[in-house]
Amino acid sequence: MVQGLIGSRMQSEQSSAVADGVLARLGSWDALARMPVDRIAHELKGVRFPNQSAKRVHNVLGAIVARKGKVDLTHLERCDTPTAIAWLESLPGVGRKIAAQVVNTSTLDRAALVLDTHHLRILARLGLIGPKDSTAKAYDGIMPLLPPSWDAATIDEHHQLMKALGRAICRPAKPLCPECPALSLCPTGQARTGPEETRT
Structure with missing residues (x-):
């Protein structure tokens, strides 16, 4: 969750490294939760927007402590996936992307699709979602289309492949x-290339 909160406009590998470093230095997320915002910003050196990220982390960890007494999400293990996502989204600043990320890539190991800007762009160009659909609306529309046999690891692999496609080929511009x-599946690409290139 912390990695998601601090990862705005950063490679996930970089934000993960910062989050891992914070945990290694402090020993627990509770230690971070007890810090004032300016100290959290200092701990988050290396992220793109440390002050903004510090406020988000402070608010979210504080909300968890207020509800659970400490930074502890183990109660989500007893929830079904929609309930766990809804609980996470009730935290300040946590949207569908971060909630799905926590559910999918943590020890919860649940089938939940993480949708980043690359993934959303590709889905819109494929015509599977609207160009202005929110992450939550896109998630609700796409999750039922995924094969029932896909587990959390397969869904995460799909997300990583879509992100790679968006970075290398299906770029925002050009x-x-x-x-x-x-x-062959993309009406946007076919309109850009013309019928001859689509057939090849």
Whole structure:
């Protein structure tokens, strides 16, 4: 969760490294929760927006402590996935992306699709979601389309592949549509390339 809260406009590997470093130095998330915002910002050196991230971390960890007495999410193990996501989204500043990330890539190991900006862009270009759909609306529309056999690891692999596709080929500007492996499925790419390139 902390990695998600501090990862705005950063590679996930970088924000994960910062979060891991904080935990290694402090020994627990409760220690971070007890710090004032300016101290948290100092601990988060290396993130793109340390002051903004510090406020988010302070608010979220504080809310968890207020509800549970400490930074502890183990009660989510007893919840079904929609209930766990709803509880996480009730925390200040936690949206569907972070909630799904916590549920999918933590020890909860649940089937929950993490949708970042790359993934949302690709889905919109494929015509599977609207271009202005929120992350929550996109999630609610796409999750039922995933094969029932996909477990948490498969869904996370799908997310990583979509993110890689968005970075390398289906870019925000000047996408490389002729090189895209999904061109035959993509009306946006077909409109950009024309019928001849789509057939190849």
